[in-house]
Amino acid sequence: MTEAFMTVGSAEREFTAALRDFARRECGTREQRDALTAETGGPHSPTLYAKLAELGWLGVCLPEEYGGAGGGMTDACLFLRETARGLVPAGGFVTSVITAKAYERFGSAAQRKAAVGGAVAGQVLSIAMSEPEAGSDVGALRCRAEQQPSGGWLVNGHKTWISNAHLAEYILLVARTGSGDSKHEGLTMFHVPAAAPGIEVRGIETMGGREVNDVYFTDVHLPADAVVGRVGGAWQQLMAGLNAERLFLAANMLGLSERILEDTLTYVRGREQFGRPVGSFQALRHRLADLATEIECARLLVFDVAAKCDAEPDRLFPREASMAKLKATETAKHAALEGMQMMGGYGYATEYDMERHLRAAVVSTVYGGTSEIQRDIIGKSYGL
Incomplete structure (x- = not known):
């Protein structure tokens, strides 16, 4: 399909052309794609992802202060469209950029530096919401974070269908911290290192290979400053x-x-x-x-x-x-x-x-x- 009818500037056309050239060179053949996806058994190649980071493309719509390009939604959509069209095995990007945007809006300075800066540099981020009894109905979440006398939090619960948790450096966890008149009240976001003690990630085998996971939280201790945004404000933050x-x-x-x-x-x-x-x-x-x-x-x-x-x-x-x-x-x-x-x-x-x-x-x-x-x-x- 041509781009003549698409209202874009020269910068967008050049970006699209560069992405297509990259896809042809790096994964233009079936043999190349098979070798790359064999790295993880799913649609993500750490080797190729590192090359995308070196080119600065993983920060296409993330702030310049964290190494991003400072672009907008159109730029991100161009990147996603062309990497999908070119069958580029960068399956960690979607969850990473969605999660990084949440940190950009609501995270502390330290959280933004770690998560947004990490995403730009090639780290994978994951967001954990769904549970065995709470998929489309986010308000039914049961994974619980209890505040401790020290001011920190203790997390226990089970998340499921969590994309890229097995590749993630950080997990943005949505857990229940309280209740209210609405079931959507009392939900809070937490910044969680994926390697934190008490976290177990188990892959769910699917037709698409290794992409999604069960994630178990057993007495996971988080510091007080792990809260992303406002305690009890996760629903409004998710909607944003x-x-x-x-x-x-x-x-x-x-x-x-x-x-x-x-x-x-x-x-x-x-x-x-x-x-x-x-x-x-x-x-x-x-x-x-x-x-x-x-x-x-x-x-x-x-x-x-x-x-x-x-x-x-x-x-x-x-x-x-x-x-x-x-x-x-x-x-x-x-x-x-x-x-x-x-x-x-x-x-x-x-x-x-x-x-x-x-x-x-x-x-x-x-x-x-x-x-x-x-x-x-x-x-x-x-x-x-």
């Missing part, structure tokens, strides 16, 4: 980050959708049946036309919301961010299913990337707020 979380996930899946379309086109142009390329048959040609149109709609939506966020950085866009996340992730899932169908049996073969694309796309409609939750948020924004 929804623009970034949903938009970043949307940009990531936009890039994957575009890669799926490119891979499908390559296949149907080269595969012949009945004496001609299968892409020349009207049934496939029309399906590809519809798919390309849907991806273009997702692209326009994602970057429109990013531009709105950049224009008004202190304003929440819950409806628009949910729309972007819903559209981009559902489009990616649809694209992968269509690509697999059009490739026939080869779509299921591990020698091609399509089956990997499907595994990556399907789960995107679940994490970061399911499609059903996004639809509910959008509906409520209209007073329904």
